[in-house]
Amino acid sequence: MRFVVLGAGRIGLSHVGTLKAQSGVTDLLIADLDPARAAAAAASVGSESATIDDAFASKPDGIVIAAPTSAHAELIVRAVRAGIPTFCEKPLAESLASSIALVEEVERRDVPVQIGFQRRFDAGYVEAKRALQAGDIGELRRMHLLTCDPTPPPAQYVPTSGGIYRDCHIHDFDILRWVTGREVATVFATGANRGAPFFADAGDVDESAALLTLDDGTLVTVQGSRYNGAGYDVRMELAGSLGNRSVGLDERVPLTSAEPGVSFPTESAWPNFQERFAPAYAAELARFVAVAAGETASPCTPRDALEALFIAEAAELSRAEGRPVRLDEVKR
Numbered sequence: 024m025r026f027v028v029l030g031a032g033r034i035g036l037s038h039v040g041t042l043k044a045q046s047g048v049t050d051l052l053i054a055d056l057d058p059a060r061a062a063a064a065a066a067s068v069g070s071e072s073a074t075i076d077d078a079f080a081s082k083p084d085g086i087v088i089a090a091p092t093s094a095h096a097e098l099i100v101r102a103v104r105a106g107i108p109t110f111c112e113k114p115l116a117e118s119l120a121s122s123i124a125l126v127e128e129v130e131r132r133d134v135p136v137q138i139g140f141q142r143r144f145d146a147g148y149v150e151a152k153r154a155l156q157a158g159d160i161g162e163l164r165r166m167h168l169l170t171c172d173p174t175p176p177p178a179q180y181v182p183t184s185g186g187i188y189r190d191c192h193i194h195d196f197d198i199l200r201w202v203t204g205r206e207v208a209t210v211f212a213t214g215a216n217r218g219a220p221f222f223a224d225a226g227d228v229d230e231s232a233a234l235l236t237l238d239d240g241t242l243v244t245v246q247g248s249r250y251n252g253a254g255y256d257v258r259m260e261l262a263g264s265l266g267n268r269s270v271g272l273d274e275r276v277p278l279t280s281a282e283p284g285v286s287f288p289t290e291s292a293w294p295n296f297q298e299r300f301a302p303a304y305a306a307e308l309a310r311f312v313a314v315a316a317g318e319t320a321s322p323c324t325p326r327d328a329l330e331a332l333f334i335a336e337a338a339e340l341s342r343a344e345g346r347p348v349r350l351d352e353v354k355r
Contacts, residue, residue: 027078030089031055031064041308054078085315103134108315112139138328144306147270161265166243168195171251178221188338197331211347212338253277254292
């Protein structure tokens with residue numbers, strides 16, 4: 024099978040490495056808006072480079088989009104119109120309106136598209152979903168999710184990021200839907216500016232908290248930070264009438280007990296999301312190879328990504344207006 028990776032940056036090269044390790048992949052092309060960048064990237068990993076037009080003309084079996092967000096929608100549409108199975112990193116597009124239009128375009132065509140929400144392929148989240156579905160937890164009563172970065176992103180990134188709920192917590196919103204199989208009914212979100220002024224200057228926050236109510240009444244809390252000094256911390260806790268499960272509670276969780284004699288955890292914290300989710304990223308691309316081969320359906324469709332975006336939009340609206348927001352307000 025021949026695959027094309029569009030985007031010669033860090034994420035693109037990471038995907039190239041994962042694809043090269045797949046037994047069914049025999050040919051790889053790297054393309055970028057900057058041909059010299061594509062050629063240099065290809066040389067560094069022993070692949071071939073091409074222009075974006077030539078990459079499409081090569082009639083690949085699958086396309087992996089790791090280009091800037093501004094190019095996502097255009098490239099996805101071009102790929103599905105050409106009948107090429109497509110993988111794309113989130114987000115779908117630059118705005119809610121363009122995301123809705125993109126989903127409608129994709130759903131008119133019988134071409135699989137997989138969106139990159141890698142937590143669906145992390146062993147902990149997979150086990151939590153299994154335990155909940157099997158009844159091991161009993162009736163789900165409450166959940167808590169958090170995504171905390173050890174250091175903030177570059178100042179120039181923040182104004183175009185979409186805000187902490189769209190950029191960061193959208194992963195929490197997607198995995199919440201995937202694990203529980205439920206939909207969010209209402210969101211009450213807030214935030215604070217405790218760090219660098221460029222967050223406030225961009226209308227964003229660097230500390231976040233939200234209360235979500237699911238369609239069956241289950242309460243969910245979400246917290247986030249751009250300044251978690253203890254290390255990269257991503258967890259999910261499920262508590263039910265019979266038991267509980269905690270995702271991310273391992274020997275690298277950045278927690279320090281105040282109780283005497285407790286030494287857990289014993290290893291250093293994860294430094295970033297790339298290392299924390301490396302196995303999940305690999306499993307995600309392996310699944311896409313199967314999708315492109317026609318062996319399975321997309322495990323994360325554009326519609327799934329749009330539903331997570333609706334929750335993020337509701338959270339940002341709630342934060343801005345200081346009130347609970349129903350999901351149907353942003354879906355109109």
